[in-house]
Amino acid sequence: MVAAMTTDTQQPAARTPRTTPMAAPTVTATNATAKPTRIRLEHINAFYGQKQALFDVNLDIPDNTVTAFIGASGCGKSTLLRCLNRMNDTIPSARVEGAIRMDGTDINSPEIDPVQVRTRIGMVFQKPNPFPMSIYDNIAYGPRTHKLYGSKADLDELVEKSLRRAALWDEVKDRLNKSGLGLSGGQQQRLVIARTLAVSPAVILMDEPCSALDPIATAHIEALIDQLREHTCIVIVTHSMAQAARVSQRTAFFHMGKLIESGPTDQIFTMPKLDQTQDYITGRFG
Amino acid sequence: MKQLTAATRARYFRRQLVDRVMGGLCIAAAGVGLILLALILWMLFSNGLAGLTLDTFTKPMSQPGSGGGLANAIIGSLLQVGVGAMIGAPLGMMVGVYLSEVGKESRFASIVRFVNDILLSAPSVLIGLFVYQIAVLPFGGFSGVAGSIALALIAMPIVARTTEDILRLVPQAYRDGAIALGSRENEVVRKVVLPAAFGGILTGILLAVARIAGETAPLLFTSLGNDIWSTDMTQPMASLPMAIVRYSNTPYPEWVSLAWTGAMLITVGVLVLNIASRFSYAAVAGKQGG
Ligand SMILES: Nc1ncnc2c1ncn2[C@@H]1O[C@H](COP(=O)(O)OP(=O)(O)OP(=O)(O)O)[C@@H](O)[C@H]1O
Ligand SMILES: [Mg+2]
Numbered sequence: 001m002v003a004a005m006t007t008d009t010q011q012p013a014a015r016t017p018r019t020t021p022m023a024a025p026t027v028t029a030t031n032a033t034a035k036p037t038r039i040r041l042e043h044i045n046a047f048y049g050q051k052q053a054l055f056d057v058n059l060d061i062p063d064n065t066v067t068a069f070i071g072a073s074g075c076g077k078s079t080l081l082r083c084l085n086r087m088n089d090t091i092p093s094a095r096v097e098g099a100i101r102m103d104g105t106d107i108n109s110p111e112i113d114p115v116q117v118r119t120r121i122g123m124v125f126q127k128p129n130p131f132p133m134s135i136y137d138n139i140a141y142g143p144r145t146h147k148l149y150g151s152k153a154d155l156d157e158l159v160e161k162s163l164r165r166a167a168l169w170d171e172v173k174d175r176l177n178k179s180g181l182g183l184s185g186g187q188q189q190r191l192v193i194a195r196t197l198a199v200s201p202a203v204i205l206m207d208e209p210c211s212a213l214d215p216i217a218t219a220h221i222e223a224l225i226d227q228l229r230e231h232t233c234i235v236i237v238t239h240s241m242a243q244a245a246r247v248s249q250r251t252a253f254f255h256m257g258k259l260i261e262s263g264p265t266d267q268i269f270t271m272p273k274l275d276q277t278q279d280y281i282t283g284r285f286g
Numbered sequence: 287m288k289q290l291t292a293a294t295r296a297r298y299f300r301r302q303l304v305d306r307v308m309g310g311l312c313i314a315a316a317g318v319g320l321i322l323l324a325l326i327l328w329m330l331f332s333n334g335l336a337g338l339t340l341d342t343f344t345k346p347m348s349q350p351g352s353g354g355g356l357a358n359a360i361i362g363s364l365l366q367v368g369v370g371a372m373i374g375a376p377l378g379m380m381v382g383v384y385l386s387e388v389g390k391e392s393r394f395a396s397i398v399r400f401v402n403d404i405l406l407s408a409p410s411v412l413i414g415l416f417v418y419q420i421a422v423l424p425f426g427g428f429s430g431v432a433g434s435i436a437l438a439l440i441a442m443p444i445v446a447r448t449t450e451d452i453l454r455l456v457p458q459a460y461r462d463g464a465i466a467l468g469s470r471e472n473e474v475v476r477k478v479v480l481p482a483a484f485g486g487i488l489t490g491i492l493l494a495v496a497r498i499a500g501e502t503a504p505l506l507f508t509s510l511g512n513d514i515w516s517t518d519m520t521q522p523m524a525s526l527p528m529a530i531v532r533y534s535n536t537p538y539p540e541w542v543s544l545a546w547t548g549a550m551l552i553t554v555g556v557l558v559l560n561i562a563s564r565f566s567y568a569a570v571a572g573k574q575g576g
Contacts, residue, residue: 090465115468123466129459132482142467199467
């Protein structure tokens with residue numbers, strides 16, 4: 001199969017010079033200093049009923065780094081992402097085996113309260129999902145739930161700080177009491193990111209956060225992700241190779257529930273160790 | 287079109303004819319319905335307005351010829367319907383929340399849903415008899431409380447059903463968002479799902495109130511009716527539907543006229559509730575969307 005593809009006369013250039021960087025994506029990050037590991041995945045197997053969705057995944061996710069999960073539809077990227085904040089607990093048929101170590105504790109162990117995990121690890125979904133309430137109340141939701149503030153002034157400050165960090169403050173500061181549903185798609189996604197930031201998570205998971213957005217809104221979010229990296233560990237699922245190359249410093253490639261290859265993004269995109277990865281990245285994949 | 291064969295043309299005309307006949311029948315059916323409704327309302331209002339005076343609202347029922355009103359029946363209806371809704375609506379909401387948010391497709395939830403559907407379609411006279419057994423006989427007499435319980439039992443399944451239906455319309459994305467922020471199940475429901483569904487649930491409650499406001503059969507065996515002014519809910523209590531039953535079957539024109547007035551008052555009340563429920567829904571939906 002691979003041999004046949006190598007001799008494919010339609011796309012001769014992409015395969016041969018493995019050391020040449022791809023034309024389209026410009027790889028921004030150089031990973032000179034490796035960051036300390038934030039989350040360590042050990043032998044993760046995930047099941048939906050009888051069906052196994054993840055097979056023995058082992059992966060270190062470093063802090064202050066954007067890690068991209070890439071791979072074809074149905075390969076288990078979202079499933080793995082949902083393992084990290086125990087969202088799979090909400091699916092009755094789902095079962096996750098293995099250890100997910102964060103600060104020395106296994107957050108996948110049944111003794112750990114998933115609610116605790118989710119306050120440390122935030123999540124942004126594919127479709128922006130602001131609550132049907134005011135912009136202010138959307139941001140204040142997490143702090144109110146977890147009593148993270150003393151006075152009303154504290155909360156005001158926290159709301160402003162979160163909106164500023166999500167680069168949304170200037171656009172909404174005059175309409176904080178208006179519904180969050182009245183914002184554009186891109187603004188809604190930044191609102192949701194601000195809502196997540198308001199509880200100061202150590203890790204933010206993003207499942208295809210730009211797939212419902214136009215290119216300009218996407219550029220906004222990508223710039224934002226790059227800033228957030230300074231204080232958080234970010235894991236992003238994306239179907240766009242260009243986006244993975246633009247925003248991430250590390251990339252993990254999955255295929256049919258298995259982690260095929262992971263490493264610094266520039267290396268994965270320019271000289272992957274495995275043909276399978278190369279084929280997917282260059283778009284010659286099933 | 288010029289080249290139509292005879293067969294095609296015949297088929298074409300037949301289809302056109304069928305279309306016209308069916309359309310005409312539909313319009314006629316709608317017309318019959320509208321005319322009947324107009325006749326009922328005209329009869330109701332022309333008869334009802336005749337008996338409507340200030341006394342209707344200020345004086346209780348009394349002997350024919352002594353100028354009584356419907357004040358005790360109006361207040362009795364308000365009290366029994368109000369208390370009935372205050373019992374039935376929260377219970378119904380809790381059942382609806384359980385079905386949509388907790389039990390979901392579980393076996394127990396399916397049983398509850400099935401039983402609720404039976405309650406929903408149970409004849410209201412049966413509910414009256416049931417409450418007669420549990421709240422009239424053991425306490426030695428008819429009472430307003432018993433009437434309220436019967437009305438609550440009718441309102442509860444309606445509210446439960448609408449609550450469940452409305453909650454299921456709340457996007458799963460809201461729940462996921464709240465869970466991902468570290469909310470517990472009850473917080474997700476209280477702080478996100480219920481507020482998002484508030485307008486729809488309120489509409490369901492108002493429609494349930496409108497429904498029980500006109501119920502007669504369940505009151506027949508429970509609060510019975512009362513000719514004198516009374517706001518004591520432990521005693522038999524008057525209500526508009528019971529007053530209509532009592533007054534309309536008499537030879538006294540004055541009473542018959544008051545019965546019409548009572549019927550008109552209920553109809554107007556139900557109409558107002560229906561309109562209010564539309565506005566409440568639009569208002570809440572508008573607030574969330576804008
Ligand atoms: N709730 C569920 N119940 C049963 N099977 C599921 C469920 N969610 C996902 N799966 C299955 O698990 C496998 C992995 O799905 P997952 O959503 O993790 O893939 P993905 O890589 O995120 O795909 P995509 O790129 O399309 O989002 C798929 O085969 C999918 O059908
Ligand atoms: Mg996915």
